[in-house]
Structures are given as C-alpha cells and as structure tokens.
Amino acid sequence: MREARWTFNPYHQRLDEAMTRHADPSTADTEGSVWEVFQMQRRGDAFEHVGAVHAGDAEMALLMAKEQYARRGRCVQLWVVPSTAIVATPIADADIFEHATDKSYREAFGYKLAARKRKLAEEASQEES
Amino acid sequence: MEPLKMLLFALADDELLMGHRASEWTGLGPILEADLALSSIAQDEMGHALLFYDLLGALGETEPDSLAFGRSPAEFYNAILCELPRGDWGETLMRHFLYDLAEQVRLEALAASSYAPLAAVATKLRSEEKYHMLHGSTWLKRLGQGTEESHRRLQSSLDQLLPYAVGLWETIPGEAALVAQGIMPPSNTLRDQWYATLTSVLTSTFALPALSDIAPVEGGRRGEHSEHLVSLLDAMQLLHREFPGAKW
Numbered sequence: 001m002r003e004a005r006w007t008f009n010p011y012h013q014r015l016d017e018a019m020t021r022h023a024d025p026s027t028a029d030t031e032g033s034v035w036e037v038f039q040m041q042r043r044g045d046a047f048e049h050v051g052a053v054h055a056g057d058a059e060m061a062l063l064m065a066k067e068q069y070a071r072r073g074r075c076v077q078l079w080v081v082p083s084t085a086i087v088a089t090p091i092a093d094a095d096i097f098e099h100a101t102d103k104s105y106r107e108a109f110g111y112k113l114a115a116r117k118r119k120l121a122e123e124a125s126q127e128e129s
Numbered sequence: 130m131e132p133l134k135m136l137l138f139a140l141a142d143d144e145l146l147m148g149h150r151a152s153e154w155t156g157l158g159p160i161l162e163a164d165l166a167l168s169s170i171a172q173d174e175m176g177h178a179l180l181f182y183d184l185l186g187a188l189g190e191t192e193p194d195s196l197a198f199g200r201s202p203a204e205f206y207n208a209i210l211c212e213l214p215r216g217d218w219g220e221t222l223m224r225h226f227l228y229d230l231a232e233q234v235r236l237e238a239l240a241a242s243s244y245a246p247l248a249a250v251a252t253k254l255r256s257e258e259k260y261h262m263l264h265g266s267t268w269l270k271r272l273g274q275g276t277e278e279s280h281r282r283l284q285s286s287l288d289q290l291l292p293y294a295v296g297l298w299e300t301i302p303g304e305a306a307l308v309a310q311g312i313m314p315p316s317n318t319l320r321d322q323w324y325a326t327l328t329s330v331l332t333s334t335f336a337l338p339a340l341s342d343i344a345p346v347e348g349g350r351r352g353e354h355s356e357h358l359v360s361l362l363d364a365m366q367l368l369h370r371e372f373p374g375a376k377w
Contacts, residue, residue, distance in 0.1 A: 032160075053162050056271070063267055064162035066260070067169050 035061040036086060037069050038079040047079055055080075132303030133244065134188060135206060136313060139301055139350055140235075141181030142207035145197055146358075147228055148174030149365055150215045159218055166264060170225070173257045180250045187246065198369035202358045208349040210293035212358040216286070219272055219279065223286040226265035227294040227327070233258050234323045243311035266330065273334035280334075287335050295320065295345035302351060 032054050038047040050069045055061035061080040070078065089096070130138075151171035158164025182193035190196060210228065215221050236258060239251035272279045298320035307313050324340045331337060348354065368375065 054160060055162065059267055060271070063264055064166060067166040068162060071165075071169060 032056040032060075034083040035065070035080040036083050037061075037065040038081070039069055039075050040077040041074045043076055047077075052083065053080070130302075132301065132306045133312065134185060134190070135303055135350070136301050136307060137181050137185050137188070137247070138206040139208075141178045141185065141196070142205050143211050143228075143232075143297070144174045144178035144181065146205075146207050146211035146361065147225070148172070148178060149361065150211070150213075151221070151225070153215050154218075154221065163218075167221070170261055170264065173261065177254050177257070180254070184246055184250060194369070198366045202354050202362060203352045205354065205358060205362075206350055206352060207354075207358075208293070208297040208299065209346050209355055209357075210290065210297055210349075212349075212354060212361055213290075213293065214357055217282075219282050220286045220290070222265060222268045222272065223283055224290055224294075225261070226269055227290055228297070229258060229261040229265050230327055230330075231294065231297045231323050233262060234319050234326065238314050238319055242313060247312070269331075270334065273331075284335050287331070287337070291338070291343050292346045295324075295340070295343050296347045296349065298323070299345065299347040299350045 033056070034052050034054055035058070036052050037050050039050045040047050053061055053064045053068055055064050058080055062078060065078050065080055066075075069075070148171045151167050151174065154164060155168045155171070156164065158167060178197070179193055182190075182196050185196065186192060191199075210224065213224070216224070233255075236251045236255050240248055240255065242248040242251065269283065273283050274280070298316045300316050301307065301313075304313070304316060308315050321340070328337050
C-alpha cells in the first residue's frame with residue numbers, strides 16, 4: 001500500500017485514493033460497479049458489444065449507456081450486463097481454438113451464396129416479364 | 130411586441146438558459162458518465178432553443194446567433210428559474226426535474242396549437258423530453274431515497290426552487306389573445322396540471338406545500354430579471370461582444 005498522489009483530474013484523484021486502500025489495486029474502483037453495454041443498431045440486428053459504463057444499478061447503467069454509446073449513429077435498444085456475469089475463457093488459452101488437423105470441410109467455401117442470389121433474382125425478373 | 134412573439138421568446142429563452150447552465154457542468158460532473166449525460170441534455174436544450182428562434186426568424190426577427198448573443202438582460206423573456214446559478218449537483222437535478230416536467234406539460238399542450246409551425250416543433254421535441262424526464266426522475270429517486278443527507282439536501286433544494294418553478298407559468302403578456310385564437314391554453318391551467326403531476330410523482334419521497342401556499346417569483350416574462358442574468362450573459366456573450374461577427 002502506498003500514499004495517494006495528488007492529480008489534477010478529480011476522477012483520477014479518487015481512483016488513486018481508492019487504490020491506496022486496496023491490497024490488490026487492480027480491482028479498485030470508486031465509481032460503482034461496471035456494466036458491459038450491448039447495442040442493437042436496427043431492429044432485427046444482433047446485439048454488438050460496444051463498451052462498458054460505471055453505475056450503481058441497472059437503471060442508471062442504461063441511462064448512462066445511452067449517453068456513452070448511443071450519442072452518435074443508430075441505436076434502437078441497449079442491454080447492460082454486470083461485468084461480473086460475464087464468464088470468459090482465459091486469453092492465455094487461445095490455443096484451445098486452434099485445429100491440429102485440417103478441418104476446412106467445416107467451412108462453406110463450396111456454397112457460392114452471391115452467385116445463387118444473383119441467379120434467383122434473374123429467374124424472378126424473367127418470370128415477371 | 131405581439132403576443133405570439135412573446136410566447137416564442139419565452140420558450141426559446143427558457144431553453145437557451147437551461148442549456149447554458151447545464152453546460153457549466155461539462156468537465157466537472159461527479160462521475161464521467163453523469164457529466165456526459167448532462168452535457169448531452171445541455172445540447173438538447175440548446176437545439177430546442179434554436180428551433181424556437183427559427184420560428185421567430187420566420188416572423189421577422191433576426192437570426193438565432195444575434196438573438197442569443199446580442200440581446201441585453203431586459204430583452205430576455207425567460208423565467209427567473211432558468212437564470213439561477215447552477216448550484217451543486219442535487220440543486221441542478223432538482224431544477225431540471227421541475228423544468229422538464231413543465232416543458233412536458235407545455236409541449237403536450239402546444240402540440241395541439243392552432244399555430245401550425247409551433248405545433249410541429251412541439252411535437253418534434255417531445256421524444257427528447259421523454260429522456261430528460263427519465264434522467265431526472267431516475268436521479269431524484271435515488272438521491273431522494275438515498276441517505277439522510279441526500280434527502281435533506283434535495284428537500285431543501287425543492288423548497289427553495291418551488292417559488293421560481295411556479296414562476297415558469299407567469300402569464301405571457303398578451304396571453305388572452307393567444308388563448309382566444311387557440312394558440313395556447315391559459316398558463317394557469319397548465320400550471321395547475323403541472324403541479325398536480327409534480328405532487329403525485331414526488332409526494333412519496335418529498336414534502337410539497339399546497340400550490341396556493343407558494344408565492345411565485347415572477348417578472349421574467351416582462352423582461353425583469355435578477356442580477357444572475359447579468360453575469361450569465363456576460364459569460365455567455367463574452368466572445369460575441371469581443372469579436373462581433375467572428376466565425377469558427
């Protein structure tokens with residue numbers, strides 16, 4: 001544990017003071033709990049992770065997320081999820097996703113979607129004329 | 130000045146000054162997210178002011194920048210509530226709640242105005258007001274029901290601000306003509322509606338007097354202001370006064 005340093009920025013100041021009271025400073029936080037924010041840009045789109053906010057409870061987190069992440073661009077809906085609810089694989093274990101042998105038979109290389117769409121569109125316009 | 134312009138100036142000047150006072154929190158908010166939220170609300174209010182100044186421009190007044198930065202205190206028609214110093218975070222939020230609820234009542238009434246351009250603007254602004262109300266009520270519920278200190282301080286802000294908030298409903302000079310033409314309902318009617326809603330929303334958390342027991346602080350709608358407007362305009366109009374016609 002160490003002495004708090006004086007900083008110009010009041011947010012950094014509070015964070016620094018909180019860190020002096022914690023044995024494990026990397027978990028110190030003065031601004032309530034952290035919530036991960038997900039955004040749906042247009043109805044029917046998948047939710048995308050856009051970042052995090054600090055707030056005391058879920059309602060406040062939604063309010064804050066609107067300002068942090070929906071100020072620009074499109075948004076029709078937001079999720080906030082306590083960061084503690086997220087369970088993740090350790091990044092150090094990224095190798096569990098690698099393939100030891102060639103498994104490219106799982107890929108959709110042979111399925112030419114764009115060509116099929118074009119063919120169906122041509123057939124549809126031929127039927128109309 | 131014709132009553133319709135008086136009404137539009139009242140609406141525009143209220144919004145401009147509420148936006149200005151809210152913007153004084155930018156960079157100084159208690160937490161980053163709250164700072165950003167209030168700064169956004171400040172931008173919303175200024176955008177609303179711009180729409181009302183545009184309506185005045187269509188009636189022969191000059192362009193919005195000159196209206197905002199070129200008029201002296203006696204030419205402003207905002208309610209005195211809007212020129213008060215921002216105070217601390219709780220005072221700001223309480224003032225915003227009282228104001229935003231008033232705006233919600235006013236915009237709902239004006240959306241049915243017989244003056245079509247005003248009805249169109251009022252309808253357009255309602256969605257942003259919905260968020261302002263959500264923001265204010267979320268904060269006030271938490272501070273009002275938080276600790277003994279937060280409750281006491283917010284109750285005290287409410288007690289001090291109520292007379293100014295009732296002053297938002299000061300009769301617009303020449304209002305009778307506007308009412309007769311269906312441009313707006315009487316201010317007294319809207320005031321009573323506002324106070325009834327305010328009471329029902331706040332009564333579980335705060336103590337409110339009867340409306341008849343509140344002595345409203347008025348004068349703003351007639352251009353009679355407190356000294357706070359002088360210092361506010363000195364700050365807000367500083368650049369425009371020093372460098373007239375400057376462009377960014």
